Amino acid sequence: MFQTGRVRLAIGWFTLLIMGTDLFVISPLLPFISQEYGISPAMAGWMVTVFALTYAISAPFFGWLSDKKGKxxxxxxxxxxxxxxxxxxxxxxxxxxxxxxxxxAGLSVASITPLIYAIIGDIAPS
Structure with a gap:
């Protein structure tokens, strides 16, 4: 049982690493994205904004839904x-x-990240 918990914690950590990478990989690419799509850097910055707003607005909903449907x-x-x-x-x-x-992407990360934190809290030793 203890090994299963350790494996779950490692998988949770790795998943959070991937989610965090997705969050921070876009920002340094904004100048190239604006050039590729022929838009201003400010317009390209909306990629980060819509991701963050979607995450912030939908994460509480996914927390509530996980109580109903399961994590x-x-x-x-x-x-x-x-x-x-x-x-x-x-x-x-x-x-x-x-x-x-x-x-x-913001919806997907909002449906994963808070739930992994909750699972880690459930299975981590005290």
């Missing part, structure tokens, strides 16, 4: 949405699609 199913769905949203970010044909992909 595992929401984390699994969030991981699939995370993969899809980042694929869409990489393949976005227009600025509008880029913003949509970042909203989806």
């Amino acid at each position: 595992g199913i929401l984390i699994t769905a969030g991981l699939f949405l995370f993969a899809f949203s980042n694929l869409l970010t990489g393949l976005a044909p227009s600025y509008s699609w880029l913003i949509i992909s970042r909203v989806l």
Whole structure:
């Protein structure tokens, strides 16, 4: 049982690392993104803003929903949405699609990160 808890903690830590990387990898790329899409750097900055706003607004909802549906199913769905949203970010044909992909990424991270913190609190030794 103790080893299972350690494995879960390691998986949780690794998942949080990936989520954090996604959060901070966009900012240094904004000048290149603005150049690629022919938009101002301020417009490109909205990629970070919509991600953060979506995360902040939807995270409490996912916490509530996890109490009703379970943490595992929401984390699994969030991981699939995370993969899809980042694929869409990489393949976005227009600025509008880029913003949509970042909203989806914000939703996915909001459905994963708080729940992993809750799980870590549940399984970590006192």
